[in-house]
Amino acid sequence: MSATANRALWQKNPILAWRELDGEIVIISPNNSVLHELNETASFVWKQLDGRRSGAEIATSLAAQYDVKPEDALGDIETLVEELASRQLLVPADNPSTERTE
Amino acid sequence: MSASHATLGQSSGQQFELSIGRVPLRLNVSDARVFSEASERYQAFATSQEQPFAVYLMNSFSANGGNPEFAYDFEAQQAALRAFSRESQFVGANNPYTLDCLLRILLTWMLLPRAGFLLHAATVVRDGRAYLFTGKSGAGKSTVASLATEGSVLTDELSLIRREDGVWRAYGTPFWGEFRAGDLNVSAPIAGVFRLMQEENNRVTPLRSVELLRAMIGNVLFFSRQPADSQRLLNIISHAAQELRGYTLEFRKDRTFWEALPA
Numbered sequence: 001m002s003a004t005a006n007r008a009l010w011q012k013n014p015i016l017a018w019r020e021l022d023g024e025i026v027i028i029s030p031n032n033s034v035l036h037e038l039n040e041t042a043s044f045v046w047k048q049l050d051g052r053r054s055g056a057e058i059a060t061s062l063a064a065q066y067d068v069k070p071e072d073a074l075g076d077i078e079t080l081v082e083e084l085a086s087r088q089l090l091v092p093a094d095n096p097s098t099e100r101t102e
Numbered sequence: 103m104s105a106s107h108a109t110l111g112q113s114s115g116q117q118f119e120l121s122i123g124r125v126p127l128r129l130n131v132s133d134a135r136v137f138s139e140a141s142e143r144y145q146a147f148a149t150s151q152e153q154p155f156a157v158y159l160m161n162s163f164s165a166n167g168g169n170p171e172f173a174y175d176f177e178a179q180q181a182a183l184r185a186f187s188r189e190s191q192f193v194g195a196n197n198p199y200t201l202d203c204l205l206r207i208l209l210t211w212m213l214l215p216r217a218g219f220l221l222h223a224a225t226v227v228r229d230g231r232a233y234l235f236t237g238k239s240g241a242g243k244s245t246v247a248s249l250a251t252e253g254s255v256l257t258d259e260l261s262l263i264r265r266e267d268g269v270w271r272a273y274g275t276p277f278w279g280e281f282r283a284g285d286l287n288v289s290a291p292i293a294g295v296f297r298l299m300q301e302e303n304n305r306v307t308p309l310r311s312v313e314l315l316r317a318m319i320g321n322v323l324f325f326s327r328q329p330a331d332s333q334r335l336l337n338i339i340s341h342a343a344q345e346l347r348g349y350t351l352e353f354r355k356d357r358t359f360w361e362a363l364p365a
Contacts, residue, residue: 017332019340022311026340028319030332035319037312 009093010081011051016089018046027089036089041066042080051093055081115159121149121287122205123262123273125212128154139198144276146285155212156189159201163191172211174325176203183208199281206260206277207325214334217341218264222321223295225256225272231293232272233363234261235351236321241298242353244279249357256286260323263292263342270346294347294364301352304362314348315340 012018018027025043027036038046044065048058059074066073084090115132118141126149131137136159141148163184170184181194183204190208195201210220223236224243228250235246247258256274263272274286297309297317309317318339326332353359 015329015332017329017336019333019336021315021340021343024312026312026315026336028332028336030327030329033319033322033324035316037316 008054009051010049010085010090011093012046012049013089013091020047029088036087041076045077045080046084049081049084049090118144118148119150119154120144120147121151121154122147122209122275123213123216123218123264123289124266125209125216126151126154127205128156130156130158132159133196136196136198136201140201143198143202143283146283147276147287149287157192157205157208158189159192159195161193163193172208172326172328172331174204174207176200176207179203185211202277202281206323209262210324211326211331213262213264214331214338216264217266217338218262219335219338219342220275220277220323221261221263221318222259222323223261224258225261225274226250227254227256227288227290228293228360230290232256232290233293234263234272234295235298236261236295236317237298238321242300242355243298245300245355246298246353246359249355249359253286256288256290257284264289265338265341265345270342292346294349296349296351296363299350299352300355302354303352304354304359305352306362306364307350307352309348309350311340311343311348314346315343317348317350318343 016027016029018025023040025038025046044062045058048061055074055077059070059077062073063070081090115130116137118129118137120127129140131140168186170186172185175182179194179200181200181204184191185208192204195204206220213219221236223234224247226233226247235243237243244258247255256272257278259279260275260277261272262275263270270292271289272292273289274284276283278284295314322339324335
């Protein structure tokens with residue numbers, strides 16, 4: 001498991017704007033106006049990345065929602081978190097109070 | 103208020119009132135040449151409305167006891183704007199080009215609470231409805247506009263979109279390509295937004311909401327770096343993407359593309 005995925009808690013980057021459209025999350029960064037789109041399962045995970053819930057907790061929810069094994073769900077979440085963090089869409093939850101609720 | 107009706111302000115020079123997309127502004131200009139050029143350039147948008155938002159053209163920013171709600175430094179022109187709740191200050195707007203740029207930038211911010219935004223798009227009115235053709239430079243906006251009936255083009259470069267009484271409308275703007283000034287201060291309900299692609303044959307393909315959102319996001323004019331402003335903009339454009347009909351328009355450079363557009 002990578003160092004990124006090993007971090008315990010992640011939260012959405014508070015500078016981002018995001019919203020759900022047709023069941024999918026779209027995100028824009030005010031720094032470059034790049035639009036990021038998440039598919040259905042990634043959108044499900046995104047909404048739960050609040051700086052408080054761990055990957056394992058989210059994996060349990062994802063497994064229940066989509067009828068997959070929790071260990072498979074956790075692996076997918078770790079991959080997703082790493083990708084989102086590399087795009088600076090997620091930041092470490094050093095200050096969970098900054099989490100914005102949609 | 104048109105140039106011929108301009109009045110001399112008490113301390114800030116001459117005033118010129120205009121309205122772009124039903125956003126009322128009052129320019130306060132001390133430089134006689136800039137005033138003359140501005141009042142001529144925006145003559146078609148001159149109006150007099152209740153409580154216009156004051157815009158002061160200044161040599162340096164004046165302290166007014168608060169932080170601006172929106173600020174932008176236009177470094178290429180050595181100009182800047184600071185916007186507050188009741189007024190805006192422009193510094194360096196000593197020529198028509200810079201003033202026009204700062205007005206565009208200010209409008210992007212002022213449209214947020216009005217459920218509006220500026221989109222790189224040509225707007226053509228046909229049968230009372232506005233057709234918006236969006237795309238980057240070279241996509242064909244001015245080409246489409248040049249193929250439209252005279253007097254039906256609200257802009258060939260920068261469209262102003264607002265949702266009013268549940269209806270999305272496109273407004274004429276003074277912002278045209280090659281720094282020409284528009285002269286149609288009217289609006290029309292939007293029939294559709296078309297993402298332009300120049301091809302050999304005409305073809306229209308519907309866009310899903312998220313595809314229309316993507317098409318518009320890439321062509322929106324926006325300058326605020328405030329997360330709250332970005333969220334408001336995204337909400338507005340997402341709303342538009344859900345309620346407006348969007349299409350990809352492959353078109354060739356003649357008037358036949360109109361026949362391919364949905365009724």
